[in-house]
Ligand SMILES: Nc1ncnc2c1ncn2[C@@H]1O[C@H](COP(=O)(O)OP(=O)(O)OP(=O)(O)O)[C@@H](O)[C@H]1O
């Protein structure tokens with residue numbers, strides 16, 4: 001099972017929107033997909049119209065009160081979700097002194113390994129215990145990035161501090177799959193410059209032994225499109241809401257690009 | 266001294282952009298303004314080209330290693346900044362068991378009360394110790410809000426959980442000054458609907474005794490404008506970068522609206 005952590009500590013860069021719509025794109029192509037909402041804001045959960053205060057949430061899984069199988073909510077035949085809980089922020093504090101707190105999620109998921117082809121984890125805008133659980137579970141990180149000032153600085157911190165440490169101390173098989181340009185405003189000088197900077201960053205890492213030495217800058221940008229912001233208010237993804245708009249085209253193309261890149265992995 | 270916390274736990278809604286440009290707008294009108302960067306990402310600090318790893322940061326103030334006066338960096342005659350530090354995230358953890366941790370900043374600022382007319386505090390996208398310090402220090406909260414799905418849900422949590430508790434247990438003089446519509450895309454149904462919902466929310470609170478019973482929904486929206494995203498990469502605010510663009514017009518108009526609203530307070 002491909003296990004993908006979608007992470008960027010910068011807020012509002014399209015992590016949740018990418019998890020919802022990439023997962024739906026993969027599901028429409030026939031993959032069995034499990035989404036996991038690891039954000040106390042529970043936006044992924046609420047975007048699908050699922051209860052944000054269920055007793056069988058990822059919070060209960062992390063506290064070992066329910067099994068993963070008990071927590072899973074079926075969205076459709078190919079798409080399922082482990083919901084978050086609006087009190088999940090407390091877990092960051094409660095877990096602080098639990099031995100092996102970084103790998104609780106990974107251990108819990110072993111029981112459903114064969115039930116899914118792809119697992120996507122939506123992370124909060126922070127690098128605490130919840131994000132670390134995602135990174136310890138994942139074999140790949142996808143990083144949504146809005147090409148604005150300081151995007152590169154945040155990326156550097158995420159890679160050199162957090163991902164490097166998790167890869168070294170907890171999860172040696174963790175790779176950075178790549179960066180997804182989100183909320184992309186084509187034709188602006190800012191976007192063009194930042195994309196070039198990000199490409200240069202990864203070029204420089206090509207022959208090192210870092211977990212991002214073969215990371216891609218995905219060619220498909222996710223263009224700014226108000227439909228992507230509207231779909232959640234109807235409890236659906238872009239593919240149910242407005243399947244012909246740029247948002248749907250972009251996420252579907254991105255899914256195809258990921259499949260191509262991972263065919264041989 | 267008017268002391269304003271700029272807070273919303275939702276990421277990427279324009280908190281930092283609002284602190285930088287509102288502060289500059291007030292400074293240009295002759296107010297003596299102190300900005301405080303309480304975000305470990307230190308984006309406000311970096312947006313002004315100030316060192317994000319100074320030994321005399323807000324981190325050092327919170328750990329009582331330097332005084333506020335020692336930490337202040339002068340941007341221009343009317344605008345100063347207490348910078349953040351990229352390691353500030355550790356403060357959230359280190360301060361957990363310090364008695365009276367919520368009011369360290371407030372106590373430290375007493376020494377400079379008479380040196381400034383306005384103080385604006387930039388908060389991280391979370392409701393932890395750093396945000397609580399801002400709320401315990403402030404006499405007013407301004408809430409930047411992107412009119413997207415779940416904006417109202419985040420607002421409800423911010424008010425009913427965090428602001429209500431700080432007002433009740435630590436800072437009874439705390440008021441919610443109002444909500445600022447940011448990244449506003451005029452002509453979209455989503456923006457129109459969410460703005461109506463937010464107005465309705467505050468209408469319903471009008472005659473209650475909550476800290477937001479006289480909160481405004483500021484009439485001036487901050488329109489989406491790429492210039493606002495470009496200015497920081499030049500180390501300046503919108504007024505130096507592109508003084509005639511919509512971003513400058515909007516933040517200047519918002520500053521005037523605030524002054525009008527607060528003339529009698
Ligand atoms: N390409 C896009 N075009 C227009 N709006 C978008 C786009 N992508 C996301 N949005 C909207 O922008 C807002 C922020 O996106 P989202 O919540 O996915 O970011 P996030 O990184 O998950 O935020 P957080 O850090 O708070 O978890 C949401 O209201 C979302 O609907």
Ligand SMILES: Nc1ncnc2c1ncn2[C@@H]1O[C@H](COP(=O)(O)OP(=O)(O)OP(=O)(O)O)[C@@H](O)[C@H]1O
Nearest residue numbers: 011148276277278279280281282390488489490494
């Ligand atoms: N009105 C606007 N038009 C266009 N871009 C904007 C606007 N306001 C802010 N931005 C850009 O959007 C991004 C997010 O804004 P900003 O960093 O101010 O949000 P924030 O709420 O402080 O984020 P965080 O939660 O991470 O602290 C930045 O790159 C900023 O330059």
Ligand SMILES: [Mg+2]
Nearest residue numbers: 015016039043
């Ligand atoms: Mg999110």
Ligand SMILES: [Mg+2]
Nearest residue numbers: 280281304308
């Ligand atoms: Mg900010």
